[in-house]
Structures are given as structure tokens and as C-alpha cells.
Amino acid sequence: MAVFPSSSSALELTISMPGFASSSSVRDLDINQVPSIGAEEDWITMNIDDEEESSNGGPPRKKLRLTKEQSRLLEESFRQNHTLNPKQKEALAMQLKLRPRQVEVWFQNRRARSKLKQTEMECEYLKRWFGSLTEQNRRLQREVEELRAMKVGPPTVISPHSCEPLPASTLTMCPRCERVTTTNLEKGPSKTAITTTTTTTMSTKVTTSTLQSRQSPAAC
DNA sequence: GCGTCCTTAGTCCTTACCTCA
């Protein structure tokens, strides 16, 4: 079952869907993972003065590449806090030998890209779920057709309360909500045992057997 | 109401890496 985070910026996302993606592919989507860079030792760290020129219409700015250690420290503090107060920003910038603005921008980008990744993962999850539900729906409709076609003796319905078979009833389908219902013929129309059993989907196993007051189709 | 500071969303641009002729 997917556990959606309480906020979109939360990073501790765990998605596990029985019968779906393997654990390795889930791990591959770990948005906390520091992206692996092939030649990390070749990273270019630009000196601050070089960059300052670029914003004033000077020569084209060189691209700053954070060192492995700078990235590690930034990631670490991001894990602790997704936003920084001015003091924290200042301290971190000092520690990393970067300008506070750079730290600020890094955090902005990190938040934005975490959220993007999160959204992509949720989208993927929902797509799979949709596919699964579609398939489940197909199966259930087939099942209904089969049951209709059978038209054999009254089905046995187990009472959810007494756990004993209910008296003879007829199998009907609500034309509005398409739920299969069994109507107790002996005890009259006061109660309807609605029995819905679905198979395991994703990680959600739904098995309901409820007794409800009889409703007309219009009330579904 | 105005100014300041902060955030998010969107975008630009550079760099690194990969593929292929």
C-alpha cells in the first residue's frame, strides 16, 4: 500500500505495491538519493568572484559545480530541515564557503525537484492503480455475467453477524450502482444482505459484507 | 497602502555524459 506523505514536500516516501514494482525499482526512485556523478573528482568549483560578474551583464557566467563534500553537507541539512532560517543559512554558507544566496537557491531547487520527483512517483503509482482497478472491474463484470448466466439455485449468503447461512434469497444487481445484492425472500423486504467480495488489488484487499436497510435503486 | 522578505513555479543556461557515425 502506498503511504502518501502528509505534505507534498515530505521526503520520506515509501511506496510498495504488492504485485507491482520490485523493491529495487522502488529504491531507484528514492528521491533522497544523491544522484551519482560519473567523474565526481572532476567537478569544477568556481570561485565566488568569477560568478559575481555574470549577473551584471559581464562575461557569460561559469557554472558552479558543488564539490562532493558540499553536496553531502547540503543534503544532510536538507534532510534535517527543508527550509532554513537566515541564521542557519548564514552558518551553512560559511561552513560551505558559499554565499548565502547560493545556499538559498540550492534549497529552493532541492525543494522544487523533490516535489517534482514526488509528483512523478505519485502519478506513476496512480496510473498503475488505475490499471489494476480497470482490470478488477473487468473481472467483476465477467463474474456478474457468469452468475447471471448460471441462474442456479439460491446462493448461500453467510450472515456477517451470526456467521451462519442466511435463508434462501435471490441474486439481483442494482442497475444504478451495479452492486450485486441478495434479497432475503423469507424474511421479507426489510433487510438486504449486500455481499461484495473483491480480490486483492494493489495492496488493498477489500472484503465487505454488510447488512443495510433495503434501498431502492434510486437511493443508491 | 507600502516595503521587505520569503516561497513556489517556471525557465534559462552550462556542464557532464552518452551515443553514434
Add this chain to the structure above:
DNA sequence: ATTGAGGTAAGGACTAAGGAC
């Protein structure tokens, strides 16, 4: 095997808009 061009992903930086104070 090497090399250069082109494509692409990653990520640093910027801007605009909006909210809080």
C-alpha cells in the same frame, strides 16, 4: 580504438508572482 558532433539529463541561477508580516 579514437574522435567529434549532437542529444539529453542534471543542476545552479534567475525571474515573476503571491503571501505573510
